[in-house]
Amino acid sequence: MLTRLFSDPSLLPEGQKYSGWAEDSESEDSKAKDDDPDRGCGLQDEEMEEDELLDDDSRAAEDEEDDEGEEDEGADETEGDRPKKRGPKKRKMTPARVERSKLRRQKANSRERTRMHDLNSALDNLRKVVPCYSKTQKLSKIETLRLAKNYIWALSEILRSGKRPDLVAYVQTLCKGLSQPTTNLVAGCLQLNSRNFLTEQCQEGGRFPCPNPSFSMHPYPYQCSRLSSPQCQSSSMPNSHTLRTHAYCSTYESLYAGNASPEYNSSEYEGPLSPPVCVNGNFSLKQQDSSSPDHDKNYHYSMHYPGLPSSRPPGHNLVFGSNGMRGGVHSENVLPYHDMHVHHDRQPMYEELNAFFHN
DNA sequence: TAGGCCATCTGGTCCT
DNA sequence: AGGACCAGATGGCCTA
Numbered sequence: 001m002l003t004r005l006f007s008d009p010s011l012l013p014e015g016q017k018y019s020g021w022a023e024d025s026e027s028e029d030s031k032a033k034d035d036d037p038d039r040g041c042g043l044q045d046e047e048m049e050e051d052e053l054l055d056d057d058s059r060a061a062e063d064e065e066d067d068e069g070e071e072d073e074g075a076d077e078t079e080g081d082r083p084k085k086r087g088p089k090k091r092k093m094t095p096a097r098v099e100r101s102k103l104r105r106q107k108a109n110s111r112e113r114t115r116m117h118d119l120n121s122a123l124d125n126l127r128k129v130v131p132c133y134s135k136t137q138k139l140s141k142i143e144t145l146r147l148a149k150n151y152i153w154a155l156s157e158i159l160r161s162g163k164r165p166d167l168v169a170y171v172q173t174l175c176k177g178l179s180q181p182t183t184n185l186v187a188g189c190l191q192l193n194s195r196n197f198l199t200e201q202c203q204e205g206g207r208f209p210c211p212n213p214s215f216s217m218h219p220y221p222y223q224c225s226r227l228s229s230p231q232c233q234s235s236s237m238p239n240s241h242t243l244r245t246h247a248y249c250s251t252y253e254s255l256y257a258g259n260a261s262p263e264y265n266s267s268e269y270e271g272p273l274s275p276p277v278c279v280n281g282n283f284s285l286k287q288q289d290s291s292s293p294d295h296d297k298n299y300h301y302s303m304h305y306p307g308l309p310s311s312r313p314p315g316h317n318l319v320f321g322s323n324g325m326r327g328g329v330h331s332e333n334v335l336p337y338h339d340m341h342v343h344h345d346r347q348p349m350y351e352e353l354n355a356f357f358h359n
Numbered sequence: 360t361a362g363g364c365c366a367t368c369t370g371g372t373c374c375t
Numbered sequence: 376a377g378g379a380c381c382a383g384a385t386g387g388c389c390t391a
Contacts, residue, residue, distance in 0.1 A: 109367075109369080111379080141364080
């Protein structure tokens with residue numbers, strides 16, 4: 001269950017080990033098991049000794065050997081109701097063979113563990129490059145794969161269309177098929193990043209205009225799929241409170257199905273992909289004029305609202321479930337600031353693109 | 360207690 | 376023969 005995703009392992013009772021995740025394949029639990037494979041689940045090797053000696057095949061082999069020794073001519077006959085086994089005759093499990101078999105099994109188990117650890121390690125690496133990353137509250141394997149797939153697709157679409165995407169549609173694309181908690185997490189991650197960036201910029205001397213101090217922290221993680229959609233827009237309330245009064249859609253599916261931009265419709269979802277470009281949830285398109293006057297205004301997940309003035313109030317920047325909003329409806333799904341990253345500190349490419357985006 | 364997620368063991372299959 | 380890969384089974388941990 002993804003609930004684990006949003007639990008803080010550090011809050012576990014004293015002495016209670018959080019072994020739900022194999023941290024880089026080196027969790028305490030898995031390490032212990034590596035050291036002592038017999039601690040694993042299921043049949044242990046020690047137990048296997050007897051089991052292998054007595055398993056069906058072995059028993060059959062022994063039966064066959066006995067049969068062979070006693071009555072060769074009866075090979076095609078059945079022994080009672082049980083049909084006689086065909087194929088190569090199994091040799092008797094001598095103690096030496098049993099020992100070899102055990103050794104083989106142990107080696108195979110060890111390899112399998114290593115293989116799974118490698119797999120988990122790769123999955124961890126993948127977690128770090130998808131739009132939402134947390135060291136302590138990881139996405140589950142399946143959600144990581146889904147998110148990665150969505151991410152690739154979304155970025156590919158941006159390249160394909162050459163248009164600055166609608167943030168809402170972008171997030172929706174990212175979250176397509178994800179569980180509700182993960183969707184919250186992703187949205188929260190993106191929002192956090194934007195807030196952090198705003199904070200940084202303001203502290204750096206106001207290189208970029210600071211947004212309205214009452215910048216919205218919307219209690220509902222899912223606004224309507226497009227803020228520009230008629231049912232979601234409030235033309236008369238430009239500030240953050242506007243967003244709070246918006247009707248919101250209860251499920252992501254309902255949002256996505258009806259309102260996503262054409263580029264993100266599900267029919268194209270499985271289509272051919274191409275390489276992505278993305279920065280922290282902000283999209284940087286090469287053909288865009290980064291030096292345009294509007295550019296600075298768009299640093300905060302700013303989306304161009306077609307047909308709307310570029311001076312659209314900051315309150316109209318999309319804000320998802322707030323991390324800082326303790327009283328928010330989905331506050332339980334929100335990660336602590338220090339724990340979340342939207343990988344702007346991970347890849348040189350991101351920095352490069354960031355620079356491009358903010359110049 | 361049920362359900363989700365996980366690590367591990369295991370045997371089967373395929374390939375070298 | 377041995378290794379890689381896979382899927383099923385099992386049991387632990389955790390949360391609702």
